[in-house]
Amino acid sequence: MVFVWRQWLRAQPWTPVARDRQTPKRRMLLMFKRSMAAQAALVVIGLGCMASGAVAAEEMFAHELERGDTLIGLRDRLLRPDADWRELQRLNRIANPRRLVPGRVLQIPMSMLREQPLDVEVLHTHGTVTLRQRAGTAAQPLVGGARLVVGDQVVTGPQSSAALRFADGSRVLMRPDSVLRIERSVRQGNNAVTTQLRLEQGSVDSRVDKTQKPRFEIRTPVANLGVRGTEFRTRAGDALTTIEVLEGAVASPPATGLAINGGFGAQATARGVSPPVPLPASPDLRGLPARLERLPLQLRWQAAPGQRFRAQVVAADQPDQLLLDGLFDGGQAQWGDDLPDGQYQLLVRAVDASGIEGRDATAAxxxxxxxxxxxxxxxxxxxxxxxxEVGFSWARSGQAARDRFQLASDAEFTAPLVDRADIEGTELRASLPVGPHFWRLASLRADGDQGPWGDATAVTGVAVPPAIESLPPQTTGDGVLLAWRGQPDVRYQLQVAAEPTFTQILHDETLDQPQWLLRAPAPGLYHLRVRAINADGLVGPHGAAQQVEVPRPSRWWLLLLPLVVLL
Incomplete structure (x- = not known):
């Protein structure tokens, strides 16, 4: 339940008192009023154990009297038709109802104020968001622009969210896997807006407009949060509610003496509220790229070992449109969800061991x-x-009308050797020089919109081994030794043929050494050629072909046969 010190103090029937006539009690009360008036916001946590006086004070609405106000006129303008203006006279100890002092603060029980039901506007939805209008009815999809009324229940699914706006300008962002019910949304009197929500499970981020002096409450299974203009987060489970105050202050009922200021968080159970602790410091997001071109989305930032973070992605122009949300260990967030191209903002906050989350660091x-x-x-x-000339090939993206091809000698493609943006096919032949090179592809739509470059592919142009220079053959006792000038890091292919066209290959040898012995060749004319094969398997040109003639053996001893016969 909610106890509002500021309104309670303003409602007291103050009368001017000279400084020398102020009693210590009155001076203390005046100082307290001024200090509370200086606060910009107030949130109260109630656990069902508040003092009865706090409940009574909460039910009062402070109205500052204006010239011409009468109790009967106030009844017609602000109160329910069955309300009795004489009750106001009694509560405020007004001696003459016809002579009301302008500027005096009149206490009006909230139960006496006229109520006008107010709708709740659905600003945005993302993902699977459903509406259940009353218990037992089927859920139906909920979209932006819809209007909610008392009794409606909104449910967000995984990686889904909904942003709601209330009549006083306050906003609530429902995070994934949350259930929120509208319990009350009314205008009381002429300007008092009362909103009461029940967060049955999940998380909401609330921004309450303090300029409108709203009565805004969020109830969870174990705590009631009363708000008077602040920004805070609430996460609710069956037995634990976590509150993180970003702006303003949170105060428990007077009986507990507990206050939660901006920059602190606390947790509530059925037993009470834990002592406030400072929110964890914001992480350092410097170094994050300003442009991302890959899905699934991956983002990294600096983090100490063992740290945990909540990371969120919102639309840049609509920060209450939550698109991605998740808890991550270490300084890395990754989502497999499909995110359209566009401008976004990343929100990252640290999470302490108890689950309290800190302030957001942001990066566009x-x-x-x-x-x-x-x-x-x-x-x-x-x-x-x-x-x-080398052939390059690829498979086209379904969104592309044509493709762009680049070939460069450096991975940054600072000076592409080939840059073609008019390729309608899926193949291209381009000249590849010697040395390391890189090629990459991008898709273009029919209107010329180019997508991101694909990963660069590294290839190396390798020079063809030069032609081999053969050495003169040498005849040995074992045959003919064929030799040539060697080259480093190559093997050799030697071919020996019986005719110069090398259509009839007699020998085809792959050798590691620059020589080969043609053993005991038959007499005749031989043609031979050699070429180099480098470590990449590239084959160089043949050197100049050589001829080797193996003569028939001399038969001079046949001339001696007649002499042998005569003898």
Missing amino acids: FRLKARPEPPFSTGPRAGARLQQG
Whole structure:
């Protein structure tokens, strides 16, 4: 329940007292009134054990009398039709109801004020948000622009949210997996707006407009929160309610003497409210990129070991439109949900061991992940290719009308060697020089909108081994030794043929050494050629072909046969 010191003090029948005539009690009361009036906001936590005096004070509405006010006129303007103006006279000890002093604060029981039902506006919904109008009825989808009335229950699903606006300008942001019921939404009298919500489970972020002096309450299974202009968060479970005050102050009933100021948090159970603790410090988001081009969304920031964080993504132009929410261990957030391209804001806050969350650190970013880049099919990353014309191929994205291709000698593509943005097919042949190079692809829509570049693929252009220079053959007792000038880090292919076109290959050898022995060749003319094969399997050109003639053996001893016969 709610106890409002400021309104209670303003409602007292003050009379001017000279400073030298002020009693200590009156001076203390006056100082207390001034100190409370200086506070910008007040939230009260009630646990069902408040003193009866606090309940009575809560039920009073303070109305400052104006010139021409009468009790009968106030009844017609502010009170219920069955309200008796004489009750106001008695409560406020008014001797003459026809002579009301302008400026005096009149106490009016809230129960006597005329009530006008007020709708609640649904500003935005995201994801799966449903409305159940009364118990036992089927849930129906809820969208932005809808109006809620007393008794309506709003439910947000996983990674879903809803933003509500009330008649006094206050706003509530429902986070994922939350259940909120509208218990009361009325205008009392001429300007007193009373809102009462029940957070059955989940989390809400509340911003209450202090300029309108609203009566705003959030009830949970174990605590009642009364608000007089502040910004705070509430998370409710069956046995625990967590409150984090960002602006203003939170105060418990006078019997407990507990106050929760802005920048502090506390937890409430059926037994009471824990002592307030400072909210955890905001994390450091410096270094986060301003542009993201990949899905799923991944964001990293500095964090100490063991730290836990809540990270959220909201629309840049509508900060109460919560799109992504999650708890993460370590300085990294990742969501698998599909997020449209656009401008966003990242909110990150630390979470302490008890679950109290700190103030948000914020970072703006732009997501431009579409149209998605093509899927490259060749050449593969790390391929070593023969210098010269090389074929590149890919699979087109479904959102693309054409593709853009770049080839460069550096991974930053500062000076592309090839840059084509008019490719309607899925293949391209381009000249690849010697050395390391990179190629990448991007998709373009029909209107020219280019999506992000795909990952760069590294390839290396490899020079073809030079032609081999053969050495003159040498005849040995074992055959003919064929040799050539060697090259580093290569193997050799030697071919020996019986004719110069090398259509009839007699020998085809792959060698590690720059020589080969043609053993006991038959007499005749041989043609031979050699080429180098480097470590990448690239084959160089053949060197100049050589000819080797193996003569028939001499038969001079046949000339001696006649002499042998004569002998």
